[in-house]
Amino acid sequence: MPENLRCDSHKDYQIQNGRLDINPEGWILAPDQVPAFPRLFQYAPDGAPEPDRNACSGHPVPGNRHPDTVTLVDKTIEHLNLGCERLKRNRRVAKAQLEKEIANLRQKHVGADPRALLLDRARKWFPSDQAVPWSEFFTLVRWRLGEPAEERLREMGFTG
Known part of the structure; x- marks a missing residue:
């Protein structure tokens, strides 16, 4: 197999x-x-x-x-084989890109509230416009952003 x-x-x-x-x-x-x-x-x-x-x-x-x-x-x-090497590798790449974007954002906005920055990112990655596709690794992004992602999903009435 x-x-x-x-x-x-x-x-x-x-x-x-x-x-x-x-x-x-x-x-x-x-x-x-x-x-x-x-x-x-x-x-x-x-x-x-x-x-x-x-x-x-x-x-x-x-x-x-x-x-x-x-x-x-x-x-x-x-x-469902969600832990296969192909998906783990792709998740590592997606998380590295996410971490780089967060680091760049923090450098660009020194002194800004980190939670506010993450909430801003959550609004970017989870737009209300249904025509804009969400990240392939939605759950990974949601997990990494933590409570700001949960806040964004609640404010938009996310139902799964």
Whole structure:
């Protein structure tokens, strides 16, 4: 099996090999089941996604067939191959570009409130105009920007 199969292909591979139920509802999160709030995923330095244990511990997911939300998120990452090398590499590149942009912004606006700068970036990366595409690595950007990203998403009525 190729190590870098896309989500649906990897899920099908898992089902065909008996590692995932043919009806995976409750065993993994479908994209439309990921709650808007709280953000359930965070990222390791190597770009691997992992459950945000604090957020997961306080947020039960309806229909979850695992003992807790942390396990559900962890199994979603595993069964959808979200931690494959291709995605980790691409996330590292995206995060490096994001860090560079934040550093440049801070240099350009010395003495400015860091939270205000991050909120400004969140407004840039998460525009209200639906014609403007959001970042390919939305959850990574959201995680890195932290509370200013959450504030931006709440102010625009983000529903997932």
